[in-house]
Amino acid sequence: MRISTKAQYAVRAMVDLSVHSNGRPVPLKEISQREEIPLNYLEQLFFRLKKAEVVASVRGPGGGYILARPSALIKVGEIVAMVEEPLNPVSCLDDGGAACHRISRCVTHNVWQGLGERIRGFLDAISLEELTREAQAGLDVLSPPGGTTR
Amino acid sequence: MRISTKAQYAVRAMVDLSVHSNGRPVPLKEISQREEIPLNYLEQLFFRLKKAEVVASVRGPGGGYILARPSALIKVGEIVAMVEEPLNPVSCLDDGGAACHRISRCVTHNVWQGLGERIRGFLDAISLEELTREAQAGLDVLSPPGGTTR
């Protein structure tokens, strides 16, 4: 029961983007360096996040990515779902549970299905805005307002 | 975000055991056939379940496995945790989160930690007894009491 590093990267990168962009496009190179995530890998992730319309892109010099919506409207669940593809904890739920016969299977199905719903419910209840606020609060401890800020 | 087939097998096998044993030891061979799980694989799983004192074994002919406790006291979470080893959704939680510095990481940590707690909470709230009852209700539909039962 592991979350892929893909999903961890994606969420971290989105928090980083949200913290460091203020309407300004943030190039992946920056995020890559700050978060220590391979640039090429990030590109793949943001490719998908863009298709999901979670971010938008600006090409060319001075370009980068920006949030496609206010961070309050971006849920962690969306980010995870987009890179993690099937958010069902078991394969036989992928087709809606059609191909299931054996009894003990059906019984356990309910467990996995319920689990999936809890997972999605939990992650969908957290917005990027919350994480951003928390991250900024954490940053303030390291370099308080009036400190080394330019 | 997948549950391993290992865990699925383990829960299904435990339900099967609970349904078909009435104090009688059930050999893995039977479970293997009914649930279509490779025998050798099952042996590995029950090896661990025994170490976790979820089941007990009876060796020799007529032997097999029995529940180590009443099914009401066996939680699905236990079964899953035993075969799934780390039930933390991310690796950096394994050591209790000691090796974590970057801010956006800490922020996301809280997410994964919360998620792990939810997962465990959900699975620990389901007892093998409940699943057994459900499974038996399902069986009754196929072969009602007074039917083909020996």
Next chain:
DNA sequence: TTAATAGTTGACAATTTTAGTAAGGTATGT
């Protein structure tokens, strides 16, 4: 208009994890 930046996209390779197989052993009841 040329060069540099930065996103776009697909293919591919390395690594790790998972699932499954095999084999030999030990205890026990008939």
Next chain:
DNA sequence: ACATACCTTACTAAAATTGTCAACTATTAA
């Protein structure tokens, strides 16, 4: 003794994950 069935470790094959590479397109600025 023999068959049953648990016990345990080692290994292999397949799949998924993670990461890399390369080539391309759009855009800005000198």
